[in-house]
Every structure is written in C-alpha cells, then in structure tokens.
Amino acid sequence: xPNALAKETSPYLLQHANNPVNWMPWxxxxxxxxxxxxxxxxxxxxxxxxxxxxxMEHESFENEEIAAVMNKHFINIxxxxxxxxxIDATYMAFVQATTGQGGWxxxxxxxxxxxxxxxxxxxxxxDKYGRPGFPNICEQLGKAYREDKEKVLESAKNVMEHxxxxxxxxxxxxxxxxxxxxxxxxDRCESMFDPExxxxxxxxxFPRPTLMLALMQLHERFPKGSDESEMASxxxxxTLRAIAKGGIHDHLGGGFHRYSVDRYWxxxxxxxxxxxxxxxxxxxxxxxxxxxxxxFRQTTEDILAYLLTEMLDTNGAFHSAEDADSLRKExxxxxxxxxxxxxxxxxxxxxxxxxxxxxxxxxxxVQAEGNSRPESDPHGELEGQNTLFRALQNDNxxxxxxxxxxxxxxxxxxxSKILLTHRATRPKPHRDDKIITxxxxxxxxxxxxxxxxxxxxxxxxxxxxxxxxxKDHLWKDGLLFRSxxxxxxxxxxxxxxxxxxxxxxIDLHAIDPSGGWLEWATELQxxxxxxxxxxxxxxxxxxxEMNGKALLTIRExxxxxxPSPNHIAALNLLKLAVLAESEDYAKRAxxxxxxxxxxxxxxxxxxxVLLAAHDLNNRGVIHFQIPQNxxxxxxxxxxxxxxxRAIFDSHAGTDILLCEGQSCRIFEE
Numbered sequence: 266x267p268n269a270l271a272k273e274t275s276p277y278l279l280q281h282a283n284n285p286v287n288w289m290p291w292x293x294x295x296x297x298x299x300x301x302x303x304x305x306x307x308x309x310x311x312x313x314x315x316x317x318x319x320x321m322e323h324e325s326f327e328n329e330e331i332a333a334v335m336n337k338h339f340i341n342i343x344x345x346x347x348x349x350x351x352i353d354a355t356y357m358a359f360v361q362a363t364t365g366q367g368g369w370x371x372x373x374x375x376x377x378x379x380x381x382x383x384x385x386x387x388x389x390x391x392d393k394y395g396r397p398g399f400p401n402i403c404e405q406l407g408k409a410y411r412e413d414k415e416k417v418l419e420s421a422k423n424v425m426e427h428x429x430x431x432x433x434x435x436x437x438x439x440x441x442x443x444x445x446x447x448x449x450x451x452d453r454c455e456s457m458f459d460p461e462x463x464x465x466x467x468x469x470x471f472p473r474p475t476l477m478l479a480l481m482q483l484h485e486r487f488p489k490g491s492d493e494s495e496m497a498s499x500x501x502x503x504t505l506r507a508i509a510k511g512g513i514h515d516h517l518g519g520g521f522h523r524y525s526v527d528r529y530w531x532x533x534x535x536x537x538x539x540x541x542x543x544x545x546x547x548x549x550x551x552x553x554x555x556x557x558x559x560x561f562r563q564t565t566e567d568i569l570a571y572l573l574t575e576m577l578d579t580n581g582a583f584h585s586a587e588d589a590d591s592l593r594k595e596x597x598x599x600x601x602x603x604x605x606x607x608x609x610x611x612x613x614x615x616x617x618x619x620x621x622x623x624x625x626x627x628x629x630x631v632q633a634e635g636n637s638r639p640e641s642d643p644h645g646e647l648e649g650q651n652t653l654f655r656a657l658q659n660d661n662x663x664x665x666x667x668x669x670x671x672x673x674x675x676x677x678x679x680x681s682k683i684l685l686t687h688r689a690t691r692p693k694p695h696r697d698d699k700i701i702t703x704x705x706x707x708x709x710x711x712x713x714x715x716x717x718x719x720x721x722x723x724x725x726x727x728x729x730x731x732x733x734x735x736k737d738h739l740w741k742d743g744l745l746f747r748s749x750x751x752x753x754x755x756x757x758x759x760x761x762x763x764x765x766x767x768x769x770x771i772d773l774h775a776i777d778p779s780g781g782w783l784e785w786a787t788e789l790q791x792x793x794x795x796x797x798x799x800x801x802x803x804x805x806x807x808x809x810e811m812n813g814k815a816l817l818t819i820r821e822x823x824x825x826x827x828p829s830p831n832h833i834a835a836l837n838l839l840k841l842a843v844l845a846e847s848e849d850y851a852k853r854a855x856x857x858x859x860x861x862x863x864x865x866x867x868x869x870x871x872x873x874v875l876l877a878a879h880d881l882n883n884r885g886v887i888h889f890q891i892p893q894n895x896x897x898x899x900x901x902x903x904x905x906x907x908x909x910r911a912i913f914d915s916h917a918g919t920d921i922l923l924c925e926g927q928s929c930r931i932f933e934e
Contacts, residue, residue, distance in 0.1 A: 270343060274750040276697045277313035277345040281322065285332035288343045291352060293812060299340040299377035305410050305417075306379070307339040307403075310346050310353050310371040313697040314536040314588040316602055317387045318370045321399075324390040331390060331400045338407030339374070346371070347585060347701055348748050348756050355809040355817045358428055360384040374406050379811040380421035382406070425816070432817055433801075441858055442865040442879050447483060451493055453870045454480060458500050462528050463507030468640075469534075471524040472508055474544035475824045477501040479873035481551050482909040486880055498555060505552050508545075509564045510655035515606065516629065517653065517685045519571030521545055522606075523589075531654050532641035535589035535603045535694075539576060540827050542568050543707030550715050554907035565715055572708060573727055578700060580738075581730035582749070583708050588695040595692055605694050607650035608684070609635070616687055617680050624666060624673065625680040630656035699750040702739050702762040703827070705731055709769030716776050717913075720901045725776050732773055735766065736785065743792055760805035760821070760830035763793035767837045774844070775913040776900065787845050790837070794853070803860035804831045822864055828874045831857055835878035840912050843886045843924075858882055877909075887911045889932065890922040902934065 269289045271282040281288050289295040291308075299306045309326075311318035325331045335341055346353035346369065353371065359381040361367045366386070373384035383406060388399035410417050454476070457465040464470045480501035487493035508514065511530025513522050520542050522533035546568040553561035576584045590600040610633045614622045630636050630653070637647040659670045659677075666673065712728035715721060738753060739746045745758025745766070770786040797805040799820070808818040821829045838854035841847065861875045869876060887910045891899045896915050903913070903921075916922065923932035 274699070274752070274754065275313075275345040275348055276695070276699060276750070277311060277318075277347070278343055280313055280695075281326065281343050284322070284326045285329050285336075286326050286341050287336045288341050291342050291344050291349065295340055295342050296377055296379060296811060302340065303414075304377070305339050305382065305406060306375040306377065307335060307341045308344065308356065308373045308375055309342070310344045310356065310373075311369045312345060312347050312586070313695060314538075314586040315369045316534065316536070316589050317368070319590055319600070321370050321372075321387055325388070325399050328390065331403075334400050334403045334407075338403055338410075347697075347699070348754055350747075350759055350761065351807040351809045351819075354807060354819050354821070356381060356384060358432070358817065358819065359424065360386070362428060362431075363424070376418055376421045379816055380418075380425045382417055382421045382424075428817055432819055439859055439862050441855070441882070442862040444883065446865045446869050446876060446879065447486065448493070449866075450479065450869045450873070450876055451483060451496060454500055455496065457870070458504075459528060460503075462530065463504035464528070464530065465504075468528045469524050469526050470528060470530060471826065472513070472521065472541060472545060473825070473873075474541075474548040475828050475873045476870075477504055477548045478544075478551060478909075479877050481548075481555060481907065482877050482880055484555065485907060485909050486884065501548075502552050502556055502558075502561075505549060505564075506558075506560060509549070509560055512652035512654040514564070514567075514654075515571070516655065517681055517688060518575065519567045520575070521568065527638060527641040529638075529654075532637050532647065532652050533603075535606050537587040538826075539572075539583055539585050539701070539704040540707055542572055542576070543704065543709075543711045544828075546572075546711035547707075547714055550711070550718050551907060551909070554718060554905065562719065566719075569712060569715060569724060569727075572712075573723075577727075578698065580700075580734050581727075582700045582705050582734040583731060585697040585699050585701050585704060587697075591694040592692040597692075601646055603647060603650065603652065605688065605691055607647060607652050609649055610651065612687075613651075613684065616683055620666075621676050621680050624662060624676050625684075627665070628655065628657055628659075628662055628673075628677055629653040699748050699754075700734075700739075701748050702735055702745055702758055703747075703765040703830075705735060706762070706765030706767070706769040709766070710772045713769065713772035713776050717772075717900050717904045720897070728769070728773050729777065729780065732770065732782065743788070744796075745789070745792070757796075759807055760793060760797045760834070761827065763789050763797070764805070764830040764834040764837060767793075767841075768833050771837060771840050771844070771912070776897075778896070778913075778915040783844055786837075787841065787847075790841060790850070793834070798853075803856050805834060822861065822875075823871050824874045829872070831861070832872060832874035832878060835861075835875060836881060839878060839881045839886055843888050844912060844914060854878065854882060881910055884910060885925055888924040889913050890916040890918075890924065890929075892919050892921065893917060894919075 267282045268287050270278040273290055344352050356373045357367050368386040374382045389396055391398040480497040484494050484497040507530050513525045513530045513533040520537050523536045524534050526532050546565050549561045549565040578584055589602045591605040592600055593604045610631050631651045635649045636651045659673045662673045663670045709728045709731050712724045716724035739749055745762050746753040747756040747758050747762055748754040767786045767789050770782045774782040799806045802820045804820045806818050806820045809816045823829055835854050835857040838850045842850035858879055864872050889903055889911055893915045921932040922929050
C-alpha cells in the first residue's frame, strides 16, 4: 500500500511512495506526529537520479524487516534536495561539521523540534566499508532516545547552537579584494592543473565550468601575449578539449555526464544534470570566441541539441536530469550504472559493416574486453563494456585507413546515427522531468549567448520560450516558485532561482532588447533584495524554518557544481547597474565583493565567479549600444570576439556606441 508520498509531485518522492517505510513529506504534520508519539524523526534527503540513493533504497528502504525497525522507532521524512535546497543546506552543514564529509543520500536523525542528533550519508544494511549497519544504528538511536531522552535533546540543542553561532557570524565590512587575487588564482590553478589530461587535481574530476570561465576572463584581463594571459587561455581551453574528447561526453546523444571517476575524463558517473549542460555550453561558447576552434562550436551545438531534443518539456522549459542507472535489457530486474550509455565490442560489430565498425572502434577506443581501467570500475559493473571516448582524430584515422578526412567523417557520422538509433531501443534511464527555475536560468543564458555568437534564431527562440514559461507559471504576485511538475511546487524561489534567472535574462535582453526581459530582471532583483538580503551578512541568505522558528540561516559562498547565488548576483548587479542606470545596484554589488574579500584572498579557487565579478568591478563593464536598424548583424559581429565584460543594448541612432562608465564614444571595429 502506498505511503503518504504518493500524493507528492516530486519524481524522487514518488520513487519512494511504495516503500514499506511510512514516509511522510517534510512539514509541520510530520513533526507534530513525532511530538505526539514522542519519537525521533529520520530525515532522508536525496534526488531522483542519485546512484547511492538508489542503492540505499534497494538495500534498506525496500527491505520489510529494516522498514519495520524504522517505523517502530521514528517518524520518517523524505525530502527532494532539488525542491528544497534550504533544508538540504541546513542538515548538510551539520553532517559536514560532525563527520567531515557530505553527499547524498543525506541521512539525519532529528528531535521532534527538527534539531539534528546524528547524521551521515550512505549507510549499508550491514556493518561493512568501515560503516555501521543502518538497522543497527536505528535500534541504537531508538533505544538511546527512549532511555536517555534528555541527554539526546541536550546534545542536539548544543550542536545546533554551535552551528548557529558559526553561521550567524556577521560579515566584517572591509575593503575590496586586492588585485593580487588575480595572480593568486592563476597560481592556484597552475599548481593543481593536470598538464597531461587537463582539469584540476586528481580523480574524481568534476568539470566545474566556472573555473574555466574565470580563467578565460583573466586571459582577456592580462596583456595580450603575456605569460599570464597565455597560461589562463591554455589551462581553460586544454581542459575543455579534454572534456569534449573524453567519455564524460556522450558522443552519440550529446550533452555531458556528471563527472569522471578517473583523471582521464574517461569513465564517468553517468547521470546528466541540466545545470552542467548550461554552464558547459557557456564555457565552450567562450572558448570558441577565443580560439575559433571548430571543436568548441561543435561541442556547444552538441550540448544544446541534447537540451532541445532530450531535455525539453512540451511546455518549452527544460527537465532537470537523467539517471545513471537503467536496465540492460527489457525483462531484467536489476539496474546497472551506465547500462544505457555503454557498448560491447560485439554489439558494435553486429550493427555496423566490418570497415565502419573498425573505423568507429578505433576512433572511440572500443576494445573487445571493454575499455574501463580496473581502478575506474572497482565493482566490475563495466566489465566487457566500452565507454566511448575520442581516442584517435580524423587525420590519423585517414592515414591509417588510406581514406580522406571527409570520408572518415562521413563514416563516423553514419555509424553514430545507426548506433544512436539502436541505443534508443534500450530501456531508457529514469528522467527527472520537474522544471527547476534556477537551472532553467542557466540554460536560458547558454542558449541566448550561443544565439548571439552563432547567429541562431533557433537558440534565441528556445531561450525566450523557456523564459516565457517561467514567467507565466512560476512568477506569481511578484514572487518566484522553485519548481514545476504539472503545477508549481509549494517551495518558494530561493536566491539561486532569482540570481540564475536574472543571469539568463541579461543574456536574453542582449539578443532581444525590446522583449521586456530587462524590466523583468529588475523586478526579480527587487524581490531578491526584499526577500533574501541580510544586512548583517552582507549577502543573500536562506533560512530553514519549522513551526515559524528559524533553524539555521546560511549564506552560500562556494562555486561548486552550481555557482554561489551571491557570486552570480554580484555579476548581475554590476551589469544591471549600467543597463538600468542604478547606482544602488552598484553599491550592493560592492557590498557583496567586500563581504567576499576574505574568501578571495584566502580561498580564491573556491570562488571563481566572485573573482570574475571582482574583475568586472575593477575594470568596469563595457556597454555596447547598437543601432536598432541592424541590431542582429552587428551583435553577431561584436560577439564573434571574446568580450567577457561586454553587455549589449539597442538605441535609435546610426552608430555603434561604446560606453565605459559615463564616457561614450563611437565604436569603430
């Protein structure tokens, strides 16, 4: 019999609706039940395409005996972290502070007042991997609460007070970051750069497009031809080339997987996230502006084709993610990571003629025994399977097969089409089809930027359609909502939703200055300032509440898989200050930079977006005003060159105006 999650719309919560666990959604009803029954709450946070969330569900939450233990001792709550990033951030802060690590699933035991007691990530069903077995922990905590409740409550209270003290420290009002941080960032990137494989650090390797975008902006900052400029360009473009050629790239269907488990960008964690696609498309577009390398344009177009064919909802906005796990074939009962995306050598040989199969296999590193290194596949899930990566380029293939490069390209294109058609017959991985405002903002930015750079009406139309959907369905009475699946979710928009959407609208305004996008961006900024600005913290904050009381207030300051909303907001405000002619926006951007000065000077690698905003503030925005009678053609010419500080608008005159600060002049190309 389904539990209370059956009434929810989140794909993640619905995945757990038929568990024998008596799951409830987050809310006052669940905590009131915990108080009435005098039980701890077990809170489990994850998302629908999370591999280890699936593992723990299969091992524990689908197990009748373990579920009985959970139901006996706790009120059990499930949360989709993508719908409620505020709840996730609150308890992630606790788990990271008490265990030194974080991740998903995020599992935390709480008092009936929502104070954390004990937490962790994945727990096995039995003691192994150096971790205690999940049912044993449940029994021990249930017993501790029954026999020594006051001690448990006092401990939880003390821990939360400590977290609040750390989180509530006021940001010191200080000077702007020094210019030294730009060199520090280059030095830090150089010290971590992998000159052989691209990327920063060792395995696992995450794309982190914000790192490359900041480096490309520094390439333009330092004098042309200088060591610093060349180093910034080389590290960013070499990394993007490696990513484009690696197995993290879906060479058949387009788009990128989440991250690489090895240093070679070869074997990925196969889930695909919308926020990665948007940010990577922006990075590859800017790399093309710098180099005019066809690989970067092709990769941008590949990502956007994936969004427009696979991730596009019928309403015109974009879905959130595709799962890493799926069945190998119809009738199987067990899912495998990468099953949809990988190939056996025999499969390829059976689908292609011998010569085409040979060309394709050599081009994409296919081996008879499978191409995963042992360290990349410790559990043997990919035994005999091949993750496609670009092992040999067309010129070398042409020489090896005594063909022209044109013939090689035609053969690979034909083979790819045949294999993609066959792949579509496999059981498809789960799609999380909810629409998240923030992530759609990043997709809108990518489409709008590519529309300008590559003169694409298709991309421009797609960006505008997605923005219209969000405005029509997730913007009500001056407030944003976080997500949509058939209807708006209950959660409000958070700082990331506002700042990422504004970020996209600024790029959308550049390709359509008369579309009303700038006006909406300023409305959104007004609401973001009103609802989430903290004068004490000099930034935008999220607060998790229960029964009207604040549990924890958090200011996000790390540019990780998603950039910090505070750092994106700093970029936005500097641009809006010019576009909307508002000194207030410039002052607020400066406050964000002052508050982030300590981060930039001590942990600059953690804040590349804030570094980019500091550069924008330091050198100033370049404002192009383009005549209305030849707007699109002029915009295309201007954006064919890398101009990371540029913003674009139209005017009624006949000359292109270039404005820096209060000074404007006629721009001559």
